[in-house]
Amino acid sequence: MSSPQQFANLFRRHPGNPILTAADWPYPAHTVFNPGATRLADGTTLLLCRVEDRRGHSHLCAARSANGVDGWRIDDGPTLLPQPDLHPEELWGIEDPRITFVPELGKYAVAYTAFSHDGPGVALALTEDFRQFDRQGLVMQPDDKDAALLPRRIEGHFALLHRPTTQNTADIWISYSPDLHNWGHHKLMLPARKGAWWDANKIGLSSPLIETERGWLMIYHGVRRTASGALYRLGLALLELDNPERCLLRGDSWVFGPETTYERHGDVSNVAFPCGATIADDRDTIRLYYGAADTCIALATGSIRELLRWLDDNGNPGRPSMGGADG
Numbered sequence: 483m484s485s486p487q488q489f490a491n492l493f494r495r496h497p498g499n500p501i502l503t504a505a506d507w508p509y510p511a512h513t514v515f516n517p518g519a520t521r522l523a524d525g526t527t528l529l530l531c532r533v534e535d536r537r538g539h540s541h542l543c544a545a546r547s548a549n550g551v552d553g554w555r556i557d558d559g560p561t562l563l564p565q566p567d568l569h570p571e572e573l574w575g576i577e578d579p580r581i582t583f584v585p586e587l588g589k590y591a592v593a594y595t596a597f598s599h600d601g602p603g604v605a606l607a608l609t610e611d612f613r614q615f616d617r618q619g620l621v622m623q624p625d626d627k628d629a630a631l632l633p634r635r636i637e638g639h640f641a642l643l644h645r646p647t648t649q650n651t652a653d654i655w656i657s658y659s660p661d662l663h664n665w666g667h668h669k670l671m672l673p674a675r676k677g678a679w680w681d682a683n684k685i686g687l688s689s690p691l692i693e694t695e696r697g698w699l700m701i702y703h704g705v706r707r708t709a710s711g712a713l714y715r716l717g718l719a720l721l722e723l724d725n726p727e728r729c730l731l732r733g734d735s736w737v738f739g740p741e742t743t744y745e746r747h748g749d750v751s752n753v754a755f756p757c758g759a760t761i762a763d764d765r766d767t768i769r770l771y772y773g774a775a776d777t778c779i780a781l782a783t784g785s786i787r788e789l790l791r792w793l794d795d796n797g798n799p800g801r802p803s804m805g806g807a808d809g
């Protein structure tokens with residue numbers, strides 16, 4: 483049994499939270515949440531927000547800000563709508579985008595959840611400007627979600643992290659492709675921990691992996707089912723740069739979870755769910771954009787250096803039988 487871990491306030495909520503709500507939208511929207519995030523070449527922060535309408539279906543809408551905090555310019559209408567005629571897997575909407583800039587392509591890859599009768603699946607679209615999108619269709623069949631591409635090839639192959647639902651569990655997997663169309667070499671990467679842990683029942687990638695000198699920093703969400711519903715909180719792991727299947731460190735404790743009113747109460751209570759993060763000009767400050775209670779968008783900031791230090795002090799390489807880092 484490992485000793486209790488040190489509590490740290492690794493992410494600080496922005497005092498202006500929530501930074502975006504449906505009331506800010508230029509057209510009718512029920513809720514706005516779970517945004518993908520990136521910084522454009524000129525430094526502008528772009529959020530690709532999930533917007534749910536009153537049918538209960540979601541589409542994506544871009545919001546841009548010079549400082550990533552306020553002064554958001556929101557597209558006048560939906561930026562990316564479901565296209566069920568061409569893509570029946572999008573019949574009930576598109577959700578939870580995660581954005582990766584891929585220098586080799588000179589394009590942003592947006593991995594999102596396409597939702598239909600068959601359940602959630604992973605779809606991919608490429609874009610240069612978040613105005614025109616080149617849809618690649620489903621890349622992982624249902625049930626699968628929480629996906630993001632790595633920004634560069636690993637041993638000659640594109641790599642996608644995703645979260646298939648398998649028998650009784652939902653763990654993070656990695657798959658590889660030579661061309662973004664054909665996918666294979668599927669490997670279990672990080673398992674839900676089972677038992678009495680904060681990340682016992684389901685885990686999934688939060689923002690896309692962050693490349694650091696020490697390895698790929700992973701922020702993931704963990705779900706614990708309780709008598710009064712699910713709790714969504716965040717944990718950290720560090721993966722080897724040239725072989726992200728190898729987990730170097732995984733923290734036993736969660737580092738961020740629902741505490742404030744806007745995280746505790748909403749359409750789905752007790753949810754803090756980031757799909758995107760950006761790095762500030764100092765190359766250390768991380769801005770984590772998250773959906774709060776499936777209702778609005780909030781921001782918390784942290785320091786990559788502090789997150790790595792916390793993992794050094796509190797992470798462990800784990801053992802397969804414990805569902806730890808090497809599991």
Ligand code: BMA
Nearest residue numbers: 516577578750753755773776
């Ligand atoms: C997950 C996803 C997210 C959502 C979360 C909490 O399974 O569907 O879109 O924010 O549940 O409801």
